[in-house]
Structures are given as C-alpha cells and as structure tokens.
Amino acid sequence: MPEVILEAVDLDYSYPDGTNALRNINLQVEKGEKLTILGSNGAGKSTLFMQFNGLYRPTSGCIKYQGQDISYKNKALIELRKKVGIVFQDPDSQLFSSSVYQDISFGPLNLGLSEQEVEARVKQALIDTETTDLEYKPTHLLSYGQKKRVSIAGVLAMEPEVIIFDEPTAGLDPRHAREFMHLLKNLSAEGKTIIISTHDVDLAYSWSDRLAIMSSGEIIAHEEPGELFLRPELIERADLALPWLLEMYCGLVEKGWLPPSTPLPKTKADLLMIIPLSPMNISPIPKVSKL
C-alpha cells in the first residue's frame, strides 16, 4: 500500500464571516502521486490548499502530514511549510519584491541555507522555469505568464516534498503551458508529490494519477481519471465537461470503429495508435496472401 503523505480528515472550515467553505473533506494524498483537484470557480480548491500548509486552521477535523496531526505552533508550521509549498494563482500577490532574483531567493534563505546554496538553487529554479533571461528585469515589467513562471521558481527553489499549484496553467500561452507540463513531469520523476487545481479537464485527464472533484466545498468524487469521467452525472454536477479524448473515444466506440473492450486512451498519441486503418487502405492485402 502506498504511503500517504498528506491527508485531510473530516475537515470542516468556515470563514470568519460564517461562509461554510469546506464541508467534511476527506482526502488522502499519496507520496509521489500526481493529484488533480477539479472544480468550478468557488468550489473551495484554494481554501483547501491553504489548509494543507497551515495557512488556515480547520474549524473541525484535521490535516495530517506523514500520519501526524499538524501543529499550529510557529516552529512546527515553518517545518511544515518547508515540506509543502504552494504556488498561488495570482502571481501579483505572491511576488513581493521588484527584483526577480531577490524574490526567488526569499524562500530558500528562510530555510536557513548558506548563501552559496541559495545562489545555486535560485540559478537552478531560473533554468527550470526558463526565466534566466528575466533575472535582471523588474517584476512590474513582466507579462502575466512571465510573472507566473517567476512565482513558480520562487517555490521550486525551496525544494519542497509536496508542491501545490493553484491553477498553474491559467494565463499561460500554449507553449508555456506545455513547458510547464514538462516541468511537472520532471518534478514527478524526482519523486515529488504534486497537487494541482484546474478547470482544464483535458489536462486533468491526461496528466493525473488520481482526480478529486470538488463542488460547493465538498469532495464529491476521488478516483482514477478514466473511471471518474465515465460518470456523466458527476461531471454535470460539478459544472465540468468531458475531455475531448474521451468524447472522441466514446464516439469511435459508438460508431463501431473501436471494440468496446479497447482500453481508454490516456494521451492523443494513445488514441491515434488505437484507431484502426480504414478498410480501403488495407484492402489490397498483398502481404497476407504471401503467407
């Protein structure tokens, strides 16, 4: 059985004004997995994320890190935040310094590392997020996508065990969204646990090991993406849509191009591979006659 690294147990959370933001959340995050939290706007994804590194304290229930209830004492919180990093949705509220270099160095310096170590980590984070050429630019002259990448670098440089990305691809152009997915792949390969939130069903379907769907503060499903997307009532309830890969797959099965037993394609390449050649292309069959 895989090790559970982060866990929410019977978690309830209300904002100080009484809004019930999270209701009875039970969620287990396994070490090294790729978890996506899908949900419409205001479903409570960001609020849940802030529970995971102790920024918000649950009204009832608890968060466990490596099986231990997290403590809300200052020292313990810092230890937790070294392990669980969050990249926030709006880079403008994360970047506090006008200097890209200074901003990225903030987190690792707080870990108490030596200057040389911090320098090396900043450099690596700049390379990983393709922001090396922005190093000397002030943050206010960067585009939204560039700011986003810098804010990602700021968390990567801390090298946390679990990295949470709140809407990471929102506002990125297709090329940089692709680069970002590539970065995620590398992080997974290093054994990091990655949680992202998104509305992008295609990304969620292709990338994740498991999916959780949130709707009005509750987790209404938590399974593997293939199983989850084949339950239309869930998708409907969470205001989501089917990934195009699955729509295509269902269409092909329905029209008899694919046998119903065909495994679900995970990527575009998978789908193209399983679509059979048209009978007209196969018709001469000279090779078969030789046999």
Next chain:
Amino acid sequence: MINIDSYAYSNNLKKIHPGEKSLFAVITMAVCLTSPTVITPLIVLALMAGGIILKAGIPARVFLRLMLVPLSFLLLSVLTIAFSISTNPLGFWIAQTMNGLTVGIRYPDLITAVQLFLRSLGAVSCLYFLALTTPMTEIITVLHRLKVPAIITELMVLTYRFIFVLMETAITINRAQSSRLGYVSLKVSYRSLSRLFSALLGKVFVKSQELYNAMAARCYTGEIKVLTKKYPVSLRNYILITGLELPLILFNLLGRR
C-alpha cells in the same frame, strides 16, 4: 516616473556596481550644494548630463524634459529671492518706484538667486543620474548595507513593488469605467473617480492579506531576507570618482578663501 524606472533597468550603466553609482551621485551632490561659486554647479551639471546622456545612453530629449520638471518650481522660488520690495529706493540694481514703493533687484540678491538656482539644478541632476541608472531595488540594497534599519528598507521594498500593482489595478478599473462612459461628464467623472478609489481601497486589503499568506507559505517569520545579485567592484571606477571629485572639492575650498 514610470519612464525613469524603466530606464533604470535598461541603461548602459546597469551592470556597474550600484554602490559606485550611489557614491558618485552623493559626493557630487554634496560638492555641488556646498560650492561657493557658480562654476562648480555648472561643471556638475555638465558632468551629470554627460554621464546620463553619453555614458548611460539615455536620450538627451528625456534628460532635458526631466530637468524641466523642477525648473518651474525653482524659477518661482528663485524669483522671490531675487526681487525685493522696499520703501527705500537705495541700493537697487534694477528698480521701479511707484507710490513710494520700490520693486526691484539688489545685486547681491541676484548673485544669491543665480547661485541657488544653479546649485539646485546641479543637485537635481545628480539625483537623476542615480534614478536613471540604478534600479530602486539596488538602491535599497545599498541602504541596507549602510545599516539603515530593516523596517525602513523592507517597507521600501514592499511600497515600491505595490506602487505598480496598485497602479495597474487603478488603470484597469479606469479603462473599464471609461469604456462604459464613466467619464463622459464632470458629474459622472467625480462619481466614477470616487468609486475607483473605494474599489482600490478594498483591493488593497485583499492584496495585502494575500501577500501575507503567500509570504507565510514561503516560511516568512517577520524578516524579509533576500539575496542580491553581486556586481563586480571596479577599482577603475573608484579611481575615476576620486579623480573627478578631488579637483571639484579643491576648487570649492579655494573659492571659499
């Protein structure tokens, strides 16, 4: 202001150590402000204009426009020093007497006014040199090295960053209002402007809370520690600064006698 800021990041002197640029600007300013003659400020002006236009590569047009900004204030204050009103018509260099009152310029006042004018202009040019060639973040770093209390430098870092965030927000709101004819008449303009400010105030609180959360998530404990880019220290620049400043200081001392 935004213009000055973007030149600070893109000028030809951006790779020079900020400490060297600050030292040069501050010493020159001190020399200029303490000069007893009008010649030193003129030299300083020429020096800074040369530094800004030729060395840093900032268009002369931009520099001249910036120098015009303090000019209007300066002229006003200098005129009040140069002109005097008196019932005694004696001692005036140029004067006009009407109904027993004499309005005019006394010679020593004129000298003082011209000196003050040039000194101020010279000092302003030193400030522009620093502002146009050195990013704010680097100036803050220099201040931090000079042991200015962290509370001040940290506030400067945050203020400087959030000037731009706020301005961007204000511009966005303004655009949204204008595109819905929010500034079509004077009355409507007042109302739109007041809404813009109240919206901005609300956003400030939200943003500051978000910023705090984001910083706490990166293990913020009440002290903003950052690493600054290292710049090469150039002996040549120090020699250059000494070579330029020493004659000016000597010249000042001789002028005092």
